Amino acid sequence: MSVNGKKVLHMDRNSYYGGESASITPLEDLYKRFNIPGTPPASMGRGRDWNVDLIPKFLMANGQLVKMLLYTEVTRYLDFKVTEGSFVYKGGKIYKVPSTEAEALASSLMGLFEKRRFRKFLVYVANFDEKDSRTFEGVDPRKTTMRDVYKKFDLGQDVIDFTGHALALYRTDDYLDQPCYETINRIKLYSDSLARYGKSPYLYPLYGLGELPQGFARLSAIYGGTYMLNKPIEEIIVKDGQVVGVKSEGEIARCKQLICDPSYVKDRVKKVGQVIRVICILSHPIKNTNDANSCQIIIPQNQVNRKSDIYVCMISSAHNVAAQGKYIAIVSTTVETKEPEKEIRPALELLEPIEQKFVSISDLYVPTDLGTESQIFISRTYDATTHFETTCDDIKDIYKRMTGSEFDFEEMKRKKNDIYGED
Numbered sequence: 001m002s003v004n005g006k007k008v009l010h011m012d013r014n015s016y017y018g019g020e021s022a023s024i025t026p027l028e029d030l031y032k033r034f035n036i037p038g039t040p041p042a043s044m045g046r047g048r049d050w051n052v053d054l055i056p057k058f059l060m061a062n063g064q065l066v067k068m069l070l071y072t073e074v075t076r077y078l079d080f081k082v083t084e085g086s087f088v089y090k091g092g093k094i095y096k097v098p099s100t101e102a103e104a105l106a107s108s109l110m111g112l113f114e115k116r117r118f119r120k121f122l123v124y125v126a127n128f129d130e131k132d133s134r135t136f137e138g139v140d141p142r143k144t145t146m147r148d149v150y151k152k153f154d155l156g157q158d159v160i161d162f163t164g165h166a167l168a169l170y171r172t173d174d175y176l177d178q179p180c181y182e183t184i185n186r187i188k189l190y191s192d193s194l195a196r197y198g199k200s201p202y203l204y205p206l207y208g209l210g211e212l213p214q215g216f217a218r219l220s221a222i223y224g225g226t227y228m229l230n231k232p233i234e235e236i237i238v239k240d241g242q243v244v245g246v247k248s249e250g251e252i253a254r255c256k257q258l259i260c261d262p263s264y265v266k267d268r269v270k271k272v273g274q275v276i277r278v279i280c281i282l283s284h285p286i287k288n289t290n291d292a293n294s295c296q297i298i299i300p301q302n303q304v305n306r307k308s309d310i311y312v313c314m315i316s317s318a319h320n321v322a323a324q325g326k327y328i329a330i331v332s333t334t335v336e337t338k339e340p341e342k343e344i345r346p347a348l349e350l351l352e353p354i355e356q357k358f359v360s361i362s363d364l365y366v367p368t369d370l371g372t373e374s375q376i377f378i379s380r381t382y383d384a385t386t387h388f389e390t391t392c393d394d395i396k397d398i399y400k401r402m403t404g405s406e407f408d409f410e411e412m413k414r415k416k417n418d419i420y421g422e423d
Contacts (some may be wrong), residue, residue: 001259002223003072003412004403009253010220011231011246016210017217019261020362021382023051023210023321030279034358043355044281045323051208052279052321054360055382056313056330057391058083058202058296061193064392066203069215071412077215081319083202084292088166089299090158094288094350097166097298099194099201114156121153121163125187141181149180157302163187165300171308171334171385172301202296202387208321233264236376243375257375257402262365265378269365274335275384278344279358280351282327286314287350293318293327296386299346308334310347311386332384335361370401377402 002008016022024030026047027040040047059065059080069075087094090109098107104119129135139149150160164170168186175183193201205211217227235247236258245254262269285291297312304310310333317324331347340361348354367378377398383390396407 001402002220002225005223008220008223008225009255010217010225010227011233011248011253012227012229013232015230017213017229018210019213020263021053021055021057021209021213023053023208025051025208025210027052030358034360036356036358040356043283045326049317049323050321051210052328053209053330054279055209055277056311056332056386057209057382057388058204058313058386060189060387060389061196061201061203062189063193063387063389064396065388067409068392068395068412069212071409072216072219074212074215074219077218078211079206080203081206081294082197083200083204083294083296083315085289085295086166086200086202087289087295087297088162089297089303089346089350090162091303092346094286094297096290097162099167099191109162110156110159114159117153117155118159118163121155122191124153125184126191128184128188130181139180141184142179144180145177146180146183147176149184150176161300161302162298165309166298167191169298169385169387169389171383200296204294204315204319206320208319236260236265238374238376241373257377259377259379259398259402261379262367262381265376268368268374268376268378270368271363272366273364274340274361275332275364275382276335276340276344276359276361277330277332277384278341278348278360280329280331280348280354281322281356282329282351282353283325283355284353285316285327286312286329289314297347297350298386304346306333306343307336308384310344311384312347312350313386332386334364334384371398372401 024033027044027050028047030052031040086097088097095109098104098109101119101122104122105115110118124137127135130141164175167190168183190201231248233246233248236243237245237247237252243255243258245252285293289295293316295314299310301307301309310331312329312331314327314329315321316327322328329351331344333344337343364381366380371377379398380394399407
């Protein structure tokens, strides 16, 4: 918004950046936040060495958020590391997700004939071009369902599970009966992201995700944006159904448009579910991951008789988020029963032994209206996925509702050249 010439005032009731998705430091603060009695044991090292994300997410190397960061040049304030591996759960064990032809042929996830069929499928996806019907091989991208595409290549249930959930990153199986072009594009995004760095398609910022909002804050400041932390919000002032200002500490800041998260406007959102997240501190890498210092594990819902996937994100001292020799694994999923902690047991078993757990269950909210009348634009609560693609869709949606036009990456690029005058 600042880059687009709007005058931006950013108020935050917290003393730190990032709201719900902050990185908490020092470790003592995390213990307080989760009401864990006492202080962290000496074996945890220096409290200052910890930056623990409350909401774990990785960035797809070729995804929307990386584009936003590159085009807005927020990348100058951040350093990233490639996540070392992406794994999928099958029959109680974890396997590396094959996403290249060579890996597909070497993978122990599939039998010999299945490998050949999967390799053919990957080649088909790589060559698929929506603009060139010669690449369709009898598939109509807008009509043929993904279920039929899997049938065409004769892929079995286990392969369908990891393709849909670990490559296309769907959270449920609803996509199977939808037109296949979206799924094919998602698998392409995964492969293209992987091709950039080789080990996995995911990136993660050094010092934790709390660095992202700070980077955007700096960018906004270059364009004249103002930031106020520790600023309590007393009231959002609405006149004739439209927002006119925000009251804080007896003063009113006037505005024409307002963006906020659901916690500021309880009466304008509805609850659509819950997410459970468990932050686990370990003194060892996760078993069967080749001692990776960072990885993602997806447990497809079919493998554990659920409706939604379970995700595990693991990072370590290599990312400057934990003390030397320590690892942080965060498990998340959409709650389906009255006993959420039982639901994530398969994931916790992969992490044993666990030194300390921090459990949170958050409500998921979505806005009840588009904000076009009130000019109050509300974001959705962060979901259980471990990448930022769904969050970026939400940002682009808010942008469109506010400005009436689609968010244009190219436009961002041009604006950047205006200011710095260099390519």
